Amino acid sequence: MDAKVPVFIISFNRLDCLQRLVAWLETAELAEPIVIDNGSTYRPLLDWFDAMRTAIAIHRFADNYGPYRVWEERLFETRTSPSQPFYVVTDPDVLPTEDCPRDAIPRLIDTWRGVQCPKVGLSLRLEGIPDSLPTSQAVRGWERTLQGEVVRPAVAGGRVLPPYYSSMLDTTFQVNHRDCVPVSWGSPGIRLAPPYQADHLGWQIDPLRLSEEDEFYWETASHRASTIETLRSAGFAAKGVGRKA
Numbered sequence: 664m665d666a667k668v669p670v671f672i673i674s675f676n677r678l679d680c681l682q683r684l685v686a687w688l689e690t691a692e693l694a695e696p697i698v699i700d701n702g703s704t705y706r707p708l709l710d711w712f713d714a715m716r717t718a719i720a721i722h723r724f725a726d727n728y729g730p731y732r733v734w735e736e737r738l739f740e741t742r743t744s745p746s747q748p749f750y751v752v753t754d755p756d757v758l759p760t761e762d763c764p765r766d767a768i769p770r771l772i773d774t775w776r777g778v779q780c781p782k783v784g785l786s787l788r789l790e791g792i793p794d795s796l797p798t799s800q801a802v803r804g805w806e807r808t809l810q811g812e813v814v815r816p817a818v819a820g821g822r823v824l825p826p827y828y829s830s831m832l833d834t835t836f837q838v839n840h841r842d843c844v845p846v847s848w849g850s851p852g853i854r855l856a857p858p859y860q861a862d863h864l865g866w867q868i869d870p871l872r873l874s875e876e877d878e879f880y881w882e883t884a885s886h887r888a889s890t891i892e893t894l895r896s897a898g899f900a901a902k903g904v905g906r907k908a
Contacts, residue, residue: 667695668768669742670751671733673834674700676880678708680864681755685719691765694751696720699738702727705879727885730754730834734844743841749775753836756864760788767859770825771838774855777824781845782852784837786810786828791862795869798893802866813856826856836861865890 670688674681681698688694697720703709712721724732733739739750749772759767767785775783789806792799809830816823832852839845845852868877868890884891 665693666747668693668747668749668751668772668838669739670694670696670753670768671738672696672698672753672755673730673732674698674703674708674755675727676703676705676708676876676883677755678705678711678876680758681708682711683864684753684755684758687759691759691768693768695742697742698722699732700724701729701732704883705876707876729885731848734839737844739839739841748841749838750841751836751838752834754834754865757785757787757834757836757861758864759785759836759861760791760858762858763860764858767855768838770859771855773822774824774827774853775838775840777822778827778853779843780851780853781843782832782837782839782850783827784830784832784835784852784854786830786854786856786860787835788857788860788862792866793869795871796866797870799866802893810854814853825859827853828856830854835863863890868894870894 672681672684685696688696698712700712700721700723702725703723712723715721722738733750733752743750751768751771763785764770771783771785787806787810789803789810792803796802810828813826813828816826829851830853831849832854833849835854837852873881881891
C-alpha cells in the first residue's frame with residue numbers, strides 16, 4: 664500500500680500543537696494532513712492558515728461543530744475510495760512521541776485489517792502527564808483502565824501485528840475504515856502498545872501558568888473539550904489562574 668492516507672485533524676483555536684503535529688506528519692509514511700477547522704477565531708492561527716493554504720489542505724467552517732464532524736458529515740468519503748478506504752481522525756493536541764516509528768499509519772492499518780476493529784489508534788504516554796496538572800492522578804488512574812493488559816502479537820496477512828490494548832477511543836490518533844463508521848464518541852477500540860504512542864498535550868496545560876494561546880483556548884472551548892471541562896469542574900478558570908470564588 665503506497666497511496667496517501669488522509670489524516671483529519673480537528674482544529675479549534677490551537678496553533679502550537681497543530682504546527683507540531685503537522686510537522687510530524689510531514690515525516691510520517693503515507694500521511695496526508697487535512698485540517699478541519701471548527702470556526703476558530705484565534706488570530707495567530709488564522710494567520711497561519713493563510714500562510715499554509717497552498718501547503719496543506721485546510722477546510723474552514725464557520726461554526727464550532729465539535730470533534731465529530733468528519734464522521735457525522737462524512738467528510739472522509741471524498742478522500743477515500745474502495746482501493747484506499749482508510750483515514751485517520753485525531754485532535755491537534757495528540758502528538759506522536761519522538762520515538763514513535765514513522766510507519767505508525769501503515770502499522771495501524773495492518774492491525775485494523777488483522778482484527779477488524781472500528782477504531783485502531785496509538786496509545787497515550789502516561790509518563791507525559793505532568794504533576795502540574797491538578798487532575799493528574801485521576802487522569803492517570805482512568806487512562807490505566809484503558810491501557811491495561813497487553814494483547815500479544817498475532818499474525819495477519821503474513822505480518823506480525825504489534826502488541827495492543829483493548830481500549831476505548833474517542834478522537835485520539837486512530838485509523839478508521841470508510842465502510843465501518845464508528846460511533847462518534849468514546850467507543851470500543853484498540854490502542855497499539857509502545858513505541859506506537861503519543862503525548863496528549865492537552866494534559867500539559869498548567870491552569871496556574873496559562874500561555875496567551877492557552878488562555879484564549881480556555882475561554883473559547885466548549886464543554887466538549889474534556890480536559891478543560893474537567894479543570895473547570897474542579898474550580899479552575901482562565902485569567903484568575905486559581906480557584907473560583
